[in-house]
Amino acid sequence: MIKVGMLSFWHVHAGDYAKLANEHPDTVIAGIWDEDAKRGRREAEARQVPYYETLEQLLQQEDIAGVIVDTPTDAHHDVMLKAAAAGKHIFTEKVIAPTLKEANAIVEAVNKAGVSLTVSLPRLYDGYTLAIQQVLQEGWLGKLTHARVRMAHNGAVANWLPEHFYNLKETHGGAMIDLGCHPMYLTRLILGEPAAVSTQYGYMTGREVEDNAISILSYADGAIGVVETGFVTPNSPFTIEIHGMSGSLMYGFQDADKLYVRSTVHEDGSMVAIPIEANAPNAFDQWVQSIQTGVKTADNVTMAIELTRLMEASNRSAAEQRAVKLSELQA
Structure with a gap:
């Protein structure tokens, strides 16, 4: 079973991704962090999982293998760099980042860490x-x-x-x-x-x-x-x-x-x-399979980079x- 941490419920689709994680036979939500502590505690209580006061605390949990990123777009770069450095696989809401420079830095960090990255491009x-x-x-x-x-x-x-x-x-x-x-x-x-x-x-x-x-x-x-x-x-x-x-x-x-x-x-x-x-x-299923097999979702990431360029x-x-x-x- 792949334990997943939810990083924020800022985005309107965060609940949808939490549902995917709960319904997938190979994943389970094991913790939540949110830049809005009140919202994060509410979501954690509803799911009966731990709420972590800081991003670093969640990323330090060795049993959490991957994270779902639904933070504000302007936080994507910093949050995903930290997640990759902590060895966490990343599933993220689009866009991967608002600028090409930031998106490339995220992909470089992911590749250096050897973790899987998949972007929601449904x-x-x-x-x-x-x-x-x-x-x-x-x-x-x-x-x-x-x-x-x-x-x-x-x-x-x-x-x-x-x-x-x-x-x-x-x-x-x-x-x-x-x-x-x-x-x-x-x-x-x-x-x-x-x-x-x-x-x-x-x-x-x-x-x-x-x-x-x-x-x-x-x-x-x-x-x-x-x-x-x-x-x-x-x-x-x-x-x-x-x-x-x-x-x-x-x-x-x-x-x-x-x-x-x-x-x-x-x-x-x-x-x-x-x-x-x-x-x-779907992209979430592909991410889970990527974690299990070690085969990267390369086409998905390539399109995500192109999307950021166009945006x-x-x-x-x-x-x-x-x-x-x-x-x-x-x-």
Whole structure:
């Protein structure tokens, strides 16, 4: 049994990860630390596990093999460096860190310590993503010209997000660096590495961070990626559309269990419904397997680094009101 320590319940998904740890047959929560002691004690009492007053105290527990990181984003770097130095395997909420320099330092520390790192990038492993990759491998769309992925909710207008999610210092951003991560890494998966990022942020509810956002990824070959997100739309569907010189793919506009593809490759050019595949093992399951086998989740970490690059570029683009080349970022 792998004993796991929870490092903070700051993030809205911390409870979800605690549930995964409790339900997985090979893991159990063995302790909790939180920068908010009141919250940490409450969560520890609810789970009948020890609460540790300091991060160092939890990391000193030799029976705790891994940690789940849900601290404020601005604490990720320091917390994960300490966890790696203590020999703890790490499962973390995205983003791995708000800057490429910090993310690379975390990965370097993890590799030096010989521990496993996995980042929560859940949409990578959903069946529709696997089906999309299969369509692209078949070449039905031809050379890709455009991809658009939208994911948004109403957290800022319905007020169900915690107030600290609007604290710029802790979060390093709002809708884009939180919810926008999912359409961002999917667009990166579909189109590959862009040359530059142009981003616009909107502030519709008057918070310190953006609640309405769009990033445009530009590519050397002329392709364009569009990443849309926000906290201000109650009925916005999660959608993916991909266009190429031979066809188009749509997901989320009709049945949630099918992709729709129209391609000149098909004889009559009619719309074809592609069934969604079963999900791959989720990121938490992959992390547990990595601990057990010693095989790193390398593809996951690579995409997490790419996600941080794109988020850093997006934040800089919005702040400076210009396109930011990825080559500008300090590694």
